Every structure is written in structure tokens, then in C-alpha cells.
Amino acid sequence: MDRVTEALSPAGDQQIKKPVRALSILAGTLLALATAAAPARAADPALLVTVGEVTDTSAVLWARAPAPGRVAARYAPGAGEGSAAPRLVEAVAEPARDQTVKLRLESLRAGTRYRYTVTQGTAAVDGEFVSAPAPGSAAPVRLGWSGDLGSRGNCRHVTTGYPIFRALAQHRLDLFLFVGDTVYADQICSGPDRMPGSDFRAGTLEEFWAKHRYNRADPGVQVFSRQTAVYGIWDDHDVRNDFAGPSEPLMPVGRQAFLDYFPIVPPAEEPGRLYRRFRWGSVLEVFILDTRQYRSRNTDPDGPDKTMLGAEQKRWLREAVTASSATWKVVVTSVSLSIPTGRAARDSWTNANFFGFPEPGAGFAAERDAMLDAFRSAGVRNLVFLTADVHHAEILRHQPTETWAFHEFAAGPLAAFHGISRPVDQGLNPQTLFALGGIENFGVVELDAGFLTVRIIDVNGTLRFLHTIPATP
DSSP states (O other): OOSEEEESSOSSOOOOOOOOOOOOHHHHHHHHHHHHTSOTTSOOOSOEEEEESOOSSOEEEEEEOSSSEEEEEEEEEOTTSOOOOOEEEEEEEOGGGTTEEEEEEOSOOTTOEEEEEEEETTEEEEEEEEOOOOTTOOOOEEEEEEOOBOOTTOSOBTTTBSTHHHHHHTSOOSEEEEESOSSOTTSOOOOTTBOSSOOSOOOSHHHHHHHHHHHHTSHHHHHHHTTSEEEEEOOGGGTSTTOOGGGOTTHHHHHHHHHHHSOOOOOTTOTTOOOEEEEETTTEEEEEOOOSTTOOOTTSOOSTTOOSSOHHHHHHHHHHHHHOOSSEEEEEOSSOSSSOOOSSSOOSSOOBOTTSOBOTTSTTHHHHHHHHHHHHHTTOOSEEEEEOSSSSEEEEEEEEETTEEEEEEEOOOSBSOOOOOOOOOGGGOEEEEEEEOSSOEEEEEEEOSSEEEEEEEETTSOEEEEEEEEOOO
């Protein structure tokens, strides 16, 4: 049984008015017109940075330079972390990658906060991140997650930008999981109160780059990215709504832009691979799924041949999760296991209709249930799925059999249209512990060898829900 459940506001959908913000339409219009005098898709002059793919010995530092040419990074342990000579790594920013580079930071000390400085010419940016604990360390970990950034009508505000990142920056996270829809490449966003630069649907590599650059250049996003490691995965709006990779002509260019704009380094033998896993000491192992690149069409009838993961990723997931010795196993899936989405056909795993009742032949439930059955048969304990996509927060406990249960946590949006909770898949025997709709939000999970504590926090920084789960030995 879960140890503590405390709702800091009543469970169920929370419809909350956003704070009234002083806004002068005239001033916003003048600012938009002045900014629009330059080409809307021109390169942002700022030097942008993000760190990701952190282990106990290495990390990947991503940068987008204001001009082609050499980019340098120096990194060393921060104050109070022991002395060490700064290390230097360099790369050349080229137009063929929209002036983005990835610098591998190596020979890190485990469990150490590092500081870095990235430079190109006179441009310089400072940042920091924490390396993972040593593999045998039971050090606690604090992670955040959410998704869905910059949909139609919800792109960067002329005065406040993406305000939720200011709330996120108040939490000293070890890492942040950006769970899909990192851009809305398929939606036009414009208006007198919005920063120009997202008023088109992406169809070329250059346009996909521009969508990513637009979101990444937001000042709040950059402040947050300079203090927290970010692990990203895509979802449908990173290319086109509800897309299935093998049948989507824009998938290759959307994937390339995503890879160019996140600190991900796929294996040389699979240069387009996005699914991966990482370990955080003995407490946590994270498995990040790609639910788009290999999927069957949503409209295909469900059955043993319908797949969201593809054969190789499915085998990898089953073997990796069942073999994991971490206390907590966290699977990141950009689409929900139990919350119905999709218009013409189910786009998430569930085959439930919008009343929560299963509809045989819909969704990807056959693959989901086979995956869950493999985990149950192997005795996988302390299993949590993190998701976004549904544009509301929800904390769920599923108990598909009498003797086995797991949790599913949804959060978001970061900045997109607001969703509300809906009936969930009754085939998983779910229990909704909390739901929050009508406001931007994110989740924070703290884990140690004994407990997991999940929080839902809204765009104003208000704690809306807290729940603690004991680890099963």
C-alpha cells in the first residue's frame, strides 16, 4: 500500500484562473512590429547551451553558436567540490548543423557539481550540472518532468516568455526529463502578444531548426538549462500530430532537427536511435522510450503485429527493465498507458474509449499488456511510468492483478492548451490519486532507497499535491 497521500488542493480537475498580468496591447504590438523588421526565422544571436546524457564519469554539453566557427568549453568541479585543473574541449560550429555542437565532458568525478564556461569569440555563457553518483551509491536523486511547449496561441509571450521555467528553476533538480512535444512544429503561433518566430508550420530541416531555436532561445528556458541536465525525447508535435514514423515523410528531417538540438549522441551503428537508458547510482535507472519512430499506423487494428516500439526496442525494454538492479525503475513514455488520446484513432497505448471502457482492436493495448505481463512475470518491483502529452497532471496507481501493481505519473503542459482529466483505462484496474487540469504544471520526484515522493507544482510555483510511496524490498 502507498504510505501517504496528501492532496494540497481537492483531488479531481482544478480549474484555476491564471494570475492577471499587466499587459499593454499597444506596447506588445509595437515590440512585435519592431522585432518583425528582421526575418522571423533568422538565427538568434545568443549563445545557447544545455547539458544532458550525464553519467558518473561523463556528460554531453550541447551549444548553439551565434556564428560558424570554433566553440570552446572549460569545465571543472564547482566551489567546495575539491580542486582540479579546468579541462578544455572544442568543436567547430557549422551551418550544416545550424551551428550546433556537442562536446563530450569526460573524466568526471561521481556525484559532483561541475561548472562550465562556453565561449565563441567574445560571447560567453556559464552553467553547471551535477554528475551521477557512483554505481553502488545509494545517494538520493531529485528529478523533474513535463512536456508540451509552445502550441498554437501558447508560444513565447512578449513580456513573460515561458514563465513555467522560472518556477522550475526554483527547484534544485539533478535532472529534468523533457517528455515530448518539445516544439509544436506543425502549428502556427503568432499574435501581438507573442514573440515572432513561430508563425509557420515546419516542412524543411531549416524550419524545424527554427522551431527548436525559437523555444530554446527563451530567456527562462536558458536560465533553467544552464543549471540542470536535460534529457529529451520527442513526441508527435515534434514532427506532425499523431504521426507514425515509417509512414511519415517528414519524420527524417524532424528527427534530424531533434537530434541537432538535444545533447543526445546515438550509437554510431544506429545514428537515428533515440531510445536509451541511464543509471543514477543504485537508487534509479531510467528507460527513455521512442514511441514514434517505429510505430504502426494508429488506425491499424490492434493485435500481436501492431507495435509502438518496434521489435528491437521492445526486446531491449523487456530485457533492460527485468535485469535492472536499481531500487526504482522509471520508464519514460511520451504517450500514456491508460489515458485515451487521439481523434480518428487511439494515439496512446490504451484501447479505452473516452468513457474508460476497452474497445477491442483499438490502440496499442496488446503490446502494452504483453510488456506489463513480462515485467510482472519477472517480479519487477518499484516500477513507475512517467508521461506527458495529455495536457493535465494525473497520479495513477494501476493494479492489473491481485499481486502486482505499478504507478503512472502524467504532468504538463509546460506551455500549451489546457487539458482536463478523463476516464482512464478500466482494464488496468486504475486508481486516480490526483488530477489537475486547466493550468501549466510540472512534476518533481524525489527517490531514495526507501521511498519515492512525487509532487505536482503549477506555473506559479504552488505545490498542488504530494504523495509518498514506500519501496518494495
